Amino acid sequence: MRMKAAVLHAQGLPRPYAETQPMQIEEVELDPPGPGEVLIEIAAAGLCHSDLSTVENQRPRPLPIIIGHEGAGIVRALGEGVTGLKPGDHVVALFVTSCGECRYCVRGRPNICASSFDARAKGTLMSGAKRLKRLNGEPINHNSGLSLFAQFAVVMRDSLVKIDPDIPLEDAAIFGCAVMTGAGAVLNTARLRPGEEIAIVGLGGVGMNALMAAVAAGASRIIAVDTSTQKLELAKEWGATDTFLAGNADCAAAVRDATAGGVDTVIETAGSIPALELAYAITARGGSTISAGLPNVASKFSYLHAALVSEERSIRGSYMGSCVPQRDLPMLLSLYRRGKLPVDRLKSGFVSLDEINLGFDRLSDGTVLRQILRPNG
Ligand SMILES: NC(=O)c1ccc[n+]([C@@H]2O[C@H](COP(=O)([O-])OP(=O)(O)OC[C@H]3O[C@@H](n4cnc5c(N)ncnc54)[C@H](O)[C@@H]3O)[C@@H](O)[C@H]2O)c1
Numbered sequence: 554m555r556m557k558a559a560v561l562h563a564q565g566l567p568r569p570y571a572e573t574q575p576m577q578i579e580e581v582e583l584d585p586p587g588p589g590e591v592l593i594e595i596a597a598a599g600l601c602h603s604d605l606s607t608v609e610n611q612r613p614r615p616l617p618i619i620i621g622h623e624g625a626g627i628v629r630a631l632g633e634g635v636t637g638l639k640p641g642d643h644v645v646a647l648f649v650t651s652c653g654e655c656r657y658c659v660r661g662r663p664n665i666c667a668s669s670f671d672a673r674a675k676g677t678l679m680s681g682a683k684r685l686k687r688l689n690g691e692p693i694n695h696n697s698g699l700s701l702f703a704q705f706a707v708v709m710r711d712s713l714v715k716i717d718p719d720i721p722l723e724d725a726a727i728f729g730c731a732v733m734t735g736a737g738a739v740l741n742t743a744r745l746r747p748g749e750e751i752a753i754v755g756l757g758g759v760g761m762n763a764l765m766a767a768v769a770a771g772a773s774r775i776i777a778v779d780t781s782t783q784k785l786e787l788a789k790e791w792g793a794t795d796t797f798l799a800g801n802a803d804c805a806a807a808v809r810d811a812t813a814g815g816v817d818t819v820i821e822t823a824g825s826i827p828a829l830e831l832a833y834a835i836t837a838r839g840g841s842t843i844s845a846g847l848p849n850v851a852s853k854f855s856y857l858h859a860a861l862v863s864e865e866r867s868i869r870g871s872y873m874g875s876c877v878p879q880r881d882l883p884m885l886l887s888l889y890r891r892g893k894l895p896v897d898r899l900k901s902g903f904v905s906l907d908e909i910n911l912g913f914d915r916l917s918d919g920t921v922l923r924q925i926l927r928p929n930g
Pocket residue numbers: 600601602603604606730731734754755756757758759760778779780781784799800822823824825827828831844845846847848871872873874916919921922
């Protein structure tokens with residue numbers, strides 16, 4: 554079938570993207586779903602900073618590619634052997650497909666499935682197939698097995714979680730990445746318990762979800778840190794007990810003073826080394842620094858080794874919120890239904906396919922949280 558899509562043809566072009574147009578809106582060909590694959594119509598897709606990092610070439614990808622890895626839609630057709638879904642079902646898409654068989658999947662860690670990582674590097678679905686091509690026949694790469702900045706997508710069955718049809722798809726979309734990552738970092742990776750304290754460094758779409766999950770989990774104190782005063786004000790409104798402006802030399806000392814030496818659990822959701830350094834600097838002795846931000850692939854973080862040991866510190870990564878999607882998505886959606894994860898607050902307006910480059914200018918400016926693409930109008 555033919556459809557409209559935003560095809561990324563070059564990484565690292567200068568801003569403004571509204572002028573340089575790293576993504577071009579094209580008619581492309583999408584093949585029908587093969588065995589184990591599903592055709593979905595995309596209702597809504599969020600613009601995540603990870604997509605911006607791809608546009609900026611912080612993470613090189615095979616080109617041309619259709620990016621977009623946070624979204625929700627409606628099942629339109631099933632490939633051979635697909636079970637548990639039927640046309641018309643509403644689904645959330647996940648940016649890690651799990652094979653169910655690799656050493657990570659069998660240990661209950663589908664978010665770090667080995668086959669999914671291989672497929673991502675090759676720009677294919679986990680089946681090995683490429684279902685997208687230009688009208689001149691040139692293959693287009695898949696991104697994270699999803700490629701949601703398009704009207705339709707063919708994805709693996711295991712990239713989808715079915716949801717109740719009464720949940721607005723534009724809210725459901727945000728669960729695919731920002732909610733799973735931010736709330737998952739707090740609830741799964743950090744396993745925050747009621748009455749514990751936490752700090753969150755970086756209050757974008759991901760960080761604000763971490764904040765809302767910390768409120769839902771009953772944190773006694775939530776320290777919110779960002780370089781934007783506007784984000785700090787919102788964080789305060791949404792449940793942060795303390796806010797600190799990052800980007801100046803005194804920030805770490807101010808947080809340590811206010812917390813008698815640091816915070817037990819600190820989550821970094823900014824995606825930069827200065828942010829991770831700050832997160833580590835405000836972590837208390839015996840505490841954990843959990844990083845969910847994704848900086849340039851070559852970035853390195855250093856720390857004083859002896860202090861890591863003598864202070865019994867830990868540093869952990871958190872990918873897709875350490876989630877088991879089929880278990881966690883229903884749990885997170887039930888928090889949303891009860892008003893405990895009000896993700897609709899994070900929406901900073903809608904964009905059409907034609908406005909997508911402009912949307913990434915706004916995300917790069919740091920003036921928005923989650924912009925939602927509606928590729929079918
Ligand atoms: N681990 C995962 O599975 C996963 C999933 C999705 C996104 N990410 C990554 O998470 C990060 C956040 O994504 P997002 O979509 O929320 O981005 P965003 O652009 O919406 O938010 C980033 C926030 O960090 C703030 N910030 C920047 N530098 C800072 C600093 N030095 N100190 C404190 N705050 C700072 C910005 O002001 C902004 O509010 C990105 O790096 C993204 O690639 C990771």
